[in-house]
Amino acid sequence: MSSNAAQAQSSTSSRIIRVSSSLNxxxxAPFGEVVENPETHGGRGKVQKVEANQGSATKWLDVSHLENWYTLAPSRKAAKAVMNMFVCKPRKLEVKDGREVFPVNILERHPFTPQTFIPMGVGPDDKDVRYLVIVAPTLKTTKRESNDLNKPYPAEKPKPNRKSLKEKLLGARPNPFTNDFEATTTPSMLSLGPGRRPKGPGAPDLDNIQAFxxxxxxxxxxxxxxxxxxxVVLGSKPIDFVVVQYANGVGLEDCQELYIKEALNIDVDESAIKASAPGIMRAKL
Structure with a gap:
């Protein structure tokens, strides 16, 4: 989401896409991370926990990551962590072949930063409030391909991150609050899972778009x-999202938008909504 985004267009045949599953x-994992309480979501994932606040709280470690990749941006302009709020109204659905669908006319990406959406004031039992997460894989490209969308992106096969001795020593400072050693610099791309790596300059793979x-x-x-x-907010009420990311104010490096000439339609029927209900979702695991 950005008011200063670069734009391009893509075409596809109009078709209906089923919701892949409830978000988990x-x-x-190929697209990013889900932040949820494992104890109320069937213990999914590999999140570790410790006791905190004199035993009055459970602390789940590293539930998501906010890494800054703007050192790879062509402008070299430094980015800062920003926290914005989006008040998202319920989106209008259309009827196709007797089913309610959401038409996807636009996709966007943020090449050098993760972006975390945190809903506020919405509980798991509020059946009138859900939101739709729509993502697409990134197509591989060749060096011969030329497109304005390619310009702000790092190479798809990054070079190994060679650090000086000083950088290695500074990258292993103890945390003053826990005495645990933690990295203070951006990790090497090659050491991260696919959901945390920059995706490269390719266009979206519209044949494999997914919705949750x-x-x-x-x-x-x-x-x-x-x-x-x-x-995309479903249901009858708006959702307030706190959105956390990095940004450097360079439109092409912060956000790009791609318009789809013929909309992709996400099937949002009652069965998909019910499948995200707490009891049913855990029973399917």
Whole structure:
């Protein structure tokens, strides 16, 4: 979401796409991360926990990651962490072949930053509030391809991150609050899972677009460069999202938009909404 985004167009034949599943960390891993309480979501994922606040709280470690890849941007302009709020109204659905669908006319990506959407004031049992997470894989490209969308992106096969001795020493400072050693620099791309790596300059793979139904007690992190639709709120009430990301103010490097000439239609029927209900979702695991 950006008012200063670069734009392009793509064409596809109009078709209806079924919702892949309720939002969960395993299925969503290629595109980013899901932030949820494992104890109320069937213990999914590999998140570790410790006791905190004198035993009065459970602390889940590293539930999502906010890495800054703007050192790879052509402008070399430094980015800062920003926290905005989007008040997202319910989106209008259309009827196709007797089913309610959401038409996807635009996708966007943020090449050098993850983007985390955190819903506020919405509980897991609020059946009138859900949101739709729509993502697409990134197509591989060749060096011969030329497109304005290619310009702000790093190479798809990054070179190994060679650090000086000083950088290695500074990258392993102890945390003053826990005495745990933690990295203070951006990790090497090659050491990260696919959901946390910049995705490269390719266009979205519209043949493999996926959609997930999310509950109000789930936040979502789009990985850097992940093609996704602007937030789609279902139900009858708006959702306030706090959105956390990096940005440097250079439109082409912060956000790009791609318009789809013939809309892709996401099938949003009652069965998809019910499948995201707490009891049913855990029973299907």
């Amino acid at each position: 960390p395993i299925d969503f 139904i999310a509950r109000g007690d789930q936040a979502v992190t789009y990985g850097p460069g992940t093609w996704h639709a602007p937030m």
